[in-house]
Amino acid sequence: MPEFVFFKKGNKTTALEKSDVQGAVLFINQGYEKQFEEIIAPDGQHALARLADIKKEEEIAPFAWATGAAFFGVIFAIMMVVGYLFGN
Template identity: 50%
Template sequence: MPEYCFYKKRNQIAALQKSDNVRATLLTRQGFEKQFEEVSAADEKAALSRFDDIRKEKRIDQHNFRAGAITMPFIGVLTAITSLFFRKK
């Protein structure tokens, strides 16, 4: 299976084979930016589908991290307050 890389400009995403230097140069001149992700796929459509899956997973991971970053300090504060009420004198 060929390796595909991705170029993005605003909402447009183009997938092209990693070895296609001519199209890569044209896209770069048109203002597209090369993305970090590279995948192996049967064709461009499958590569774009996998790229979309990777981006969705990344957004979910970021959301879960933020949720944990907010929740964990809140749990710590609640634990500290609760321990003050149940402390033996």
């Protein structure tokens, strides 16, 4: 399977095979910025879909960790109060 790199201009992202140097120069000359991600996929559409999944996971991950930490912090506080009230 080929390896793909990505070029972005505004909201538009395009996948290009890493070995296509002429295509890369063309995109850069048109004002696209090369992204640092590289993905192995069967074709450009699958590479773009995988990139979208990675970006979505990057957005969700900090909130998932914070929610878990906040949840356990609240549970700990409730257990401390319950322990204090029923411990005496």
